Structures are given as structure tokens and as C-alpha cells.
Amino acid sequence: MALGNYEYSYFGMSSYIMKRNSQGSVMGRQVHSTSHLRIVIFGASDDGRAFLQHVKPLTLLGLAEIVAFSDNDSRITGRDIDGVKIIPPDQIVKCDYDYIVVTPIFFDEIFRQLTSLG
Numbered sequence: 429m430a431l432g433n434y435e436y437s438y439f440g441m442s443s444y445i446m447k448r449n450s451q452g453s454v455m456g457r458q459v460h461s462t463s464h465l466r467i468v469i470f471g472a473s474d475d476g477r478a479f480l481q482h483v484k485p486l487t488l489l490g491l492a493e494i495v496a497f498s499d500n501d502s503r504i505t506g507r508d509i510d511g512v513k514i515i516p517p518d519q520i521v522k523c524d525y526d527y528i529v530v531t532p533i534f535f536d537e538i539f540r541q542l543t544s545l546g
Contacts, residue, residue: 464490464491464492464493465486465491465492465493465526465527466492466493466495466523466524466525466526466527467483467492467493467494467495467525467526467527467528467529468494468495468496468497468498468520468523468525468527468528468529469494469496469497469498469512469528469529469531470497470498470499470517470520470528470529470530470531470538470542471497471498471499471530471531471538472497472498472499472501472504472509472514473499473531475531476497476499476509476531477509478531479529479531480494480497480509480510480512494512495512495523495524495525496512496513496514496515496519496520496523496525497509497512497513497514497515498514498515498516498517498519498520498528499514499516499517500516500517500541502516517541517542517545518545520542520545521545521546528542
């Protein structure tokens with residue numbers, strides 16, 4: 429489903445994937461034509477950790493890379509989960525990613541937050 433510059437779809441475990449648009453640009457950056465996907469996981473809770481475990485085989489095969497976790501909880505930003513740094517949402521724009529996977533149930537609020545950040 430397309431919404432603004434994002435396409436998104438439901439992905440089990442109450443997760444949503446926000447993908448760059450078909451022109452290859454979201455927030456003024458280009459999608460790279462690489463053989464692996466660069467993913468930011470929004471939500472460092474149990475669902476985010478579960479998603480990481482589901483894609484871990486893809487990371488081991490070099491087909492995916494988890495660039496960062498992002499979370500609104502300032503008490504956990506700066507920490508890491510399995511070696512992946514937790515960053516505040518406003519730092520996502522500095523990341524080189526292809527997809528944002530939103531794992532909390534508050535997708536609509538988080539979608540509005542992310543699009544307002546650019």
C-alpha cells in the first residue's frame with residue numbers, strides 16, 4: 429500500500445515495513461542497487477528483538493544488514509541489541525537504509541512521526 433513517499437505492508441508479529449518509493453527516493457536519498465537489504469528496526473522491544481532473530485539468517489548470508497534499531501525511549505538510546513546500536517528517531521535520516529521495519533503496535537503514530545522527520 430502506498431502512502432506519501434512510502435509504501436508499507438503488514439509483516440507478521442505486528443510489524444510494518446516502510447519501503448522507499450518506486451522512484452528510489454525517500455528523504456532525498458537514493459536506494460542502492462546492492463545484493464542485500466539495509467534495514468532500520470523501529471522499536472527495540474520484544475517485537476523488534478524477535479524480528480531481528482527472524483532476519484538473522486539473512487544477515488549471516490549477507491542478504492540483509494540491520495543498520496540500527498530506533499526507539500522513542502531515551503532511556504535505551506545509545507545502547508545496543510546484539511551489537512546493533514539503538515538510535516533516536518531523528519537520527520534515522522543519517523542512516524543508509526532501504527527499509528524501516530516498524531514493530532510496535534503504534535504504527536500510525538510512528539508513521540506520522542517518521543514522515544514529519546523527513
